Amino acid sequence: MSYVFEFTFDPATEAVVRAIWRRIARAGLPSSLDADGYRPHISLAVYDAEQFDSDGCRRRALAYARNVAPFPIRLSHLGVFSSWENVVFLGVTPTLTLLRRQQETLDLCQAQRAFLRSYYAPGLWTPHVSLAFDLTPEQAKAILALAWETSLPISGMVRALHLVEVAPDYARDVFTCEFSGPS
16 A cells, blocks of 8 residues: 555546546556556655554644745656656646655655655655656557647646555545645
């Protein structure tokens, strides 16, 4: 089982990403739209752990979110992770604010640090929004060709911190903390 911290977006940004997902799905290709309960997001941390202190993390995340204002993001390029997951994504411009917010999120659950997937560690993390995953090379090329038609960059706002529990047969929302701090 895994626990995933994500940043979620304002409705307009979410709608733009969902439109890309639908275009990919209409072409008969795998799309993040196909993933049950999946919504557009930037993954900040993935913890592979059977036990997770979600109550403690929730308390710290709620307090944190009260002090953080929504902040701008920019989806600026297309990319591919050619690995066992084979992902095509929209790359997020890594601003100082985004990098700081990811580090602050990691700090919320220090006790879980041993279970963090290594590529989410500071200095290794690549901020992105998945368009499709678990692809063959041919599918990745076709999705890149479709996504190439997307007008980039896409500017939007990060509005919330979200924790999801993921298992092979389900994804379950654990909590969402809307950012409400001063601008």
